[in-house]
Amino acid sequence: KTGQKASLPVFDRVSEDILVNELKKANLSVSGKTKLVDGRTGESFKEDTVVGVGYIMKLTHMVEDKTHARSTGPYSLVTQQPLGGKAQMGGQRLGEMEVWALEAHRATYTLQEMLTIKSDDIVGRARAFEAIVKGDPIPEANVPESFKVLVRELNSLGMALETIGAVIADEAQKEENEAVQSKEVVEKKL
Structure with a gap:
C-alpha cells in the first residue's frame, strides 16, 4: 500500500518489530493476514489469510538429464556384465528388489x-x-x-565345484563350432 520496495537476502532475518x-x-493487520473474499459467492472466508508473493525453492534435477539408455556398450572384463553408470555408457542394474518384483509378477521369461x-x-x-x-x-x-567367476574363485580356495547335468558354455560353444565346421565341409563337397 505504501509503494515502498524492500529487498532481503534469502537467509537473513528481519526483526518482528520492524515488520x-x-x-x-x-x-494492515499486525498478524499479516487479511479477509479474503470468495469470487464465486462474494462472501468472505471464515479465517483470515496471508496474502502476498510466495517464493518456493525447487531442486533442479531434470528428468532429461537423468534419462539414460543403451543398446550395446562396454562390459566388465571380469564378470562380462554391463558397466554401471551413465558416464561409462553402462547398463541399468537389475538388483535384488527388482528381481523380487519380477518374481512376484511371475515374469520368468x-x-x-x-x-x-x-x-x-x-x-x-x-x-x-x-x-x-x-x-x-x-x-x-x-x-x-558370473557363475564361472564364482567357480574360479572357489577353485582358487581349493574347492572343486562341478556342475552335474548342465552343459558348460565353453563345451556348448565347442560343440556348436564342430557342427558348423562339419556342415561347411558337407557344403563344400556338394
Whole structure:
C-alpha cells in the first residue's frame, strides 16, 4: 500500500518489530493476514489469510538429464556384465528388489533374459543376436559368466565345484563350432 520496495537476502532475518511497524504504516493487520473474499459467492472466508508473493525453492534435477539408455556398450572384463553408470555408457542394474518384483509378477521369461542374455551370458548373447537376425527361435541360455567367476574363485580356495547335468558354455560353444565346421565341409563337397 505504501509503494515502498524492500529487498532481503534469502537467509537473513528481519526483526518482528520492524515488520509490525511496516504493517501498521500500511494500515494492515499486525498478524499479516487479511479477509479474503470468495469470487464465486462474494462472501468472505471464515479465517483470515496471508496474502502476498510466495517464493518456493525447487531442486533442479531434470528428468532429461537423468534419462539414460543403451543398446550395446562396454562390459566388465571380469564378470562380462554391463558397466554401471551413465558416464561409462553402462547398463541399468537389475538388483535384488527388482528381481523380487519380477518374481512376484511371475515374469520368468523376462527375468531369464535379463539375468543371462542381457547380462553376462556371452555365448547366449551372440546366439540370441544371430537367431534374431536369421529369424530363428532364441536358444536356451547358457551358464552365466558370473557363475564361472564364482567357480574360479572357489577353485582358487581349493574347492572343486562341478556342475552335474548342465552343459558348460565353453563345451556348448565347442560343440556348436564342430557342427558348423562339419556342415561347411558337407557344403563344400556338394
